[in-house]
Amino acid sequence: MLIKTRKASDIPSSEITPESVYLNRRHFMAALAGGAVASGMSGNALALVGNPAAEDAGRPKWWRNAVEQRVDGMPNAKDSLTPYSDATRYNNFYEFGTGKTDPSEYAGKFKTDPWQVTIDGEVGKPGTFTLEDILKPHPLEERIYRFRCVEAWSMVVPWVGFSLADLIKRFEPTSKAKYVAFETLYDPEQMPGQSSRFSGIKWPYVEGLRLDEAMNPLTMMVVGLYGRTLPNQNGAPLRLMVPWKYGFKSIKSIVKITLTEKQPPTTWNLLAPGEYGFYSNVNPLVDHPRWSQSRERRLPNSLFDPNWHDTQMFNGYEEEVASLYKGMDLKKFY
Amino acid sequence: MKRLSKLLWVMWPLGCVPFVVLLWQGLSGALGPDPAKTFVAQLGWWAFIGLLLTLSARPLALWLKQPWLVALRRTFGLLSFAYASLHLIAWAWLLLGWDVRYIGDELSKRPYIIVGVSAWLCLLPLAVTSTRNSRRKLGKKWVRLHKLIFPAVLLVLVHDFWIQKSGYTEQVVFALVLFVLLGWRLMEYYKRRKNAQLAAFSAR
Structure with missing residues (x-):
């Protein structure tokens, strides 16, 4: 399902991004088939298929x-894509360590099959x-989304998935459902970061959205990236992607997905309520x-x-989501 | 041992190695997709290590009974100051492009940056008065002035803790090392005071 019809102001991305940079399906598949290795070109948007995550073949x-x-x-992000090698080797996934390369180094053996998801609550x-x-x-x-980390860096990533709204509808939310709570796997044996003594984080990682945020067509459940199954370090096998929120919301x-009547607790808010709303x-x-959010690297x-x-306001998705927050003081509800 | 102390100059080229390696990594892409940020952070890390080494020189010399090791204090101290200065310059240049607006904003709004700059300001007079000449000229004042290393290193610790989002393992290790180094000095100080009191008492 297409999430929206193209607006007149939306110039197709192929016309804006230089042709040499824009990746259409055919180029991409050709690159995959050719096994193009471009790891030495990691400053270059063409270096898309540098050393794909090894686990893809075993999925x-x-x-x-x-x-x-x-x-x-x-594909509404008109920006050039962040290379595959960077999108899969510069990750915040504290379950595998707090260093940016820890997830790609330590998530290799993470077991994503079999995988079960519990859907409960309202x-x-x-x-x-x-x-x-x-x-x-x-x-x-x-879908090509801009991805803005709360640490003031950003990427542009082609995610593969579907609208969360379609999933939620399948399980028939009751009239009491006002929020959606999410939970990450808790398994310290596989996720060494969960047994770290000084992390300050209470595991498992939990996140949440208001139901109308979750039902917005932009909100996505992701199972793939760059035309491949989602690498472990990027949150395999199933992750959330909410492009107008800081990255840590995208659990x-x-x-586990629970529909609730009350606003669910969220991990970073529990850790530092004054910093992460x-x-x-x-x-x-x-x-x-502790730092400015006016710019991003x-x-x-x-x-x-x-x-x-x-x-950009709402990471450039103002048109799609601003109405969700009409009348709200965004300085208070940060 | 005298001969060994002549070898101390190797600490200077050795101390430059981390910077050269970092620069090479930053230019070659080995620092990852956000190299300026990592480069700045790593320089700060080395400055902190340098301070801890500076504070270790004297206890180490006493422990190993190698008095010449005390001379390392100056070398490490100056190297640490060099890294702290590079850290500050790299931050203002690579991350903020010397843009007065952004630098002013950061200096006035960001507590951990204010703390970091304060630490550097504590170290500045120590580096300036590190020559033998100054030491001779300042005499007792020199010793008192150089106690500034203690507020400096504590500020650096706060700065380091404050930057983290979570995951304080490394900071806890640094804090423990610092606790031992400062605790040892405190014990030494009380021992000396007690001895002085005893001496004064028996002289009466």
Whole structure:
């Protein structure tokens, strides 16, 4: 399903991004087939298929097929893409360590199959389902979203997945459902960061959205990236992607989705309530107490040029989501 | 041992190695997709290590009974100041492009940056008066002035803790090392005071 029709102001991305940089499906598949290795070009947007995550080949067939059969969603980010090698080697996934390269180094053996997801709370049809059953009715789309980390860096990534709204509708939310709570797997044996003594984080990682935020067509459940199954370090097998919120809202390796009447607790808010709100919408006018949010470093950058971009309201998705917050004081509900 | 102390000059080229390696990594892409940020952070890390080494020189010399090691204090101290200055310059240049607006904003609004700059300001007079000449000229004042290393290193610790989002393992280790180094000095101080009191008492 296309998430929206193209607006007149939306110039197709192929016309804006230089042709040499823009990646259409055919180029991409050709690159995959050719096994193009471009790891030495990591300053260059062409270096898309540098050393793909090894686990892709071992993924179950139904997963690989689903990703393979994706259609183009709305590629509304007109920016050039962040190379695959950077999107998969510069990650915040504290379950595997707090260093940016820890996830790609330590998530290799993480087991994503079999995988089960529990859906409960205020739904008509609760239960625990295999990932295959979760995915089955949803055709997958590729959508290019800007990704803005709360640490003031950003990427542009082609995600593969489907609208969370379609999933929620399947399980028939009751009239009491006002929020959606998410939970990451808790498994310290596989996730060494969860047994770190000085992390300060209370595991498992939890996140939440207001129901209308969750039902917004932009809000996405992701199972793939760059035309491949989602690498472990990026939150395999199933993660959230809310492009107008800071990255930490987009919870990874989800095992539980609960519809609730009350606003659910969220991990970073529990850790530092003055710094990370429940909403955490990208907002250049509301600084993090310790640093400015008015700009972002678009990755990759270079030693002598941090590639600053002005941060956009709602990460540039104002048209799609601003109505959700009408009348709200965003300085108060940060 | 005298001969060994002549070898101390190797600490200077050795001390430049981290900077050269970092610069090479930053230019070659080995620092990852956000190299300026990592470069700045790493320089700060080395400055902190330098301060801890500076504070270790004297206890180490006493422990190993190698008095010449005390001379390392100056070398490490100056190297640490060099890294702290590079850290500050790299921050203002690579990350903020010497833009007065942004630098002013950061200096006035960001507490951990204010703390970091304060630490550097504590170290500045120590570096300036590090020559033998100054030491001779300042006499007792020199010793008192150089106690500024203690507020400096504590400010650096706060700065380092304050930057983190979570995951304080490294900071806790640094804090423990610092606790031992400062605790040892405190014990030494009380021992000396007690001895002085005893001496004064028996002299009466």
